[in-house]
Amino acid sequence: MKDKFAKNINRYRKEKGLTQEALARQLGVTYQAVSKWENEQAMPDISLLPEISKILKVSVDKLLGYISYDKQVTIYEKEYETSQYYGGVNPNPDCYKVLELMPPTKHLKLLDIGCGEGKNSVFFARNGYDVTAFDIADAGIEKTKKLADIVGVNVKVFKADILDFRLSTHFDILFSSGVLHYVKPDYRQEIFHNYKSFTNNDGMHFLNVYVQKPFIAPPPEKEPYSYLWKSGELLSYYHDWLIESCPEIIIDCNSSGIPHQHAINKIISKKY
Template sequence: MKLTFGKNISKYRKLKNITQEELASKLGITFQAVSKWETGQTYPDITQLPNLSDILEVSIDKLMGHAVYEKKVSIYEDEYARDDYYWGLIPSTMCYKVLSILPPAKPFKLLDIGCGEGKDAVFFARNGYDVTAFDIADAGIEKTKRLADKLGVHVNVFKADILDMRLDTCYDILYSNGVLHYIKPGLREEIFTNYRQYTATNGIHVFSVFVVKPFIPPAPENESNAHTWISGELFSHYSDWMIKECEEIIFDCNSAGIPHKHAMNRIIAEKIPW
């Protein structure tokens, strides 16, 4: 599931709202050269990499598809490092939706996007799904592995950043609960296009995302890398799929030890062949 160098250049260029012509001008080259980089026909000269990194404001490692984490990138890293489970061990109600809509009559391939400490991923594995999962928190990945081992199941879990991760393997089920707010608005269309592309025919997406409401105060965590969604935005990515369920809920939460509320959109959508 690696990004090519060219696709990374294109992605970060678009995030900066820079055209190929503008990037070429800043680098003193032709826009055709930039186009060839982005389509994978050629690669930049090594001497161009520092300038390219400065202009796009992204490290050379990330441009080349290697995520390097020099500091904690999740506020939950310390929470997950504790012996207890921050989110508990009871599976989300969304897990039971998956069981009812696409029960494991065969070992369907399921991807848990942002698995946290692994309670949902392990639940799916115990019920017969072929589960792959990723998260950005090292402590969460280790907890997922330990929980799977304890319960005698296998989960293919690894570390990845949702912003950099792109699929190149097809799945029957894509699942994510309360993680998609880490996707920057400028990347959402690209990422969801990738998710849709690598979903098997008659496969499903089961997603939830926090939405902003003027009558609900911001969450106490105040994460700098979280980005707001608006009501209905999640659903708009599935205009050509069968939307089996979509809903908006408001619920109480006690994360960070401070009682508060969240608004959330949930969707279950199926990829129907045309």
């Protein structure tokens, strides 16, 4: 718990633009005390946790590293609870670009960000990648495990919120499809810095985001925690990487039973 608290208080303090001295002043403690918390040398008195939570605007559970949700975060949590696979079991076509550009001719660690019901994660594992995946939906995680068992492959899957989870180990490939619109704009720079920092040299990112266009009507699904991207925004985070491709396309969708369209920006980029 101490290590998780140290990382979280450091992260949320910086997100609020507070120095250790400023936080200490508001809490009525010394800056050395805050420094010890962030360096895993000590924990604050339990009576301080509510005030820390109030100042940093984050729950005590999150500060301590626990995942606790009292509200639905995505519209898919209920959809995944059915026996059928909501998104099917065939991989996203973008998975084949990973095979083409980074074939598993050697040991490659791949992270599937927001794996849903696991169709892409299982596809990658079946083709020889060392796959780790996470999602926020319990039902999606269980279906990922079930699909992996049926196919006979290993996928290391766990529950995490994309807003809270940060990489602490390196990967060769980061893959994400239809998930990054859950990242609030204020979090994007810090999250992508983390993703890039924990990508091995010669590693690649295969990502897509939904972008806002005035000629595309809002989707019929009502998602209160969805934040569309702007054209070119995703590309801006990869100015220092090699851009293999970055197309923007319009796709037809019928996921809700109501025909509609999405504007999507994809990026394939490589770290040198």
